[in-house]
Amino acid sequence: MIIGYARVSTKDQKLDAQLDALKTAGAEDVFSDIASGAKSSRPGLDKMKTHLRKGDTLVIQRLDRLGRSMKDLVDWMQWLEDKEVKFKSLDDGIDTSTPGGKLVFHIFGALAEFERNLIRERTRSGLKAARSRGKIGGRKRVLSEKDQKRLKTLYSSGEFTIPELMEQFSCSRATLYKVVKGKY
Template structure:
């Protein structure tokens, strides 16, 4: 039996393209996850694995939908091999039922991992360059300098924590984190 697996990273994306291609390839069942491929456990992939029988073929639109690293892909394909299940990737035209398909799978997996590493390196270089220019990423701090002064004064006056937080419109954990890093004198 041909069983399809599709994955999209966010709910904003659509899986239609992948699902249509899997149906056209003759898949009788299709499992779809909506989550990052970097997640170790993907519920629909786990369901698919549980239903596999010897002789089945798992069909994916592209290899990167199945795994995000060469190690991850090899682990999944090894699992399939133990179950006597084949893997077919439509876009890369890979079929692990042949020795050539296994070789091509490993080469494409290595290239995909190389590409992701390049993207990661470029992203980190861009972040470093931005930091060198004085740019700071992340969300803005909840406690401005004026709020910090008010928090210190109120805390010193023994005002209840809940009231300080309400006055400054911050959470208790924010206040406690600040007080830990700047203990009252």
């Protein structure tokens, strides 16, 4: 079965051209969304995922209709490959049912892996350089040592509710509990 997916970002935009292209490509069922491509969970997209079966073909007009980042697209391609679902992007000329389409798919995967490795390398290098200059990563602590001791004492006394303590110390519930449990 050929299943189509279309997406526009705002209500001002129209799905008509995408829907026409998908129907022309033979899509029997078409799912759509009016939502940003930055959102990984969208109602039409989520529903479409539940309808795809082994041997189906997912058809979209352009890659950016499915996801905005290379990582999103590669994750999608991997998910489709795991489910044994073919993929076709009409405007981009990608069709994983052909040898050339599979090659493009694998090139995308290799580029994404390369990108992840570069990011990892840069992060490690940056952290190492910062440590050598005496910098410690992470956010600044909200509570001083003195405030932490006072918070523990007031919490133990039972005189204040959690929301009262959070307001008094201008901290989140998570921070409050980390301090109380000695994990701050």
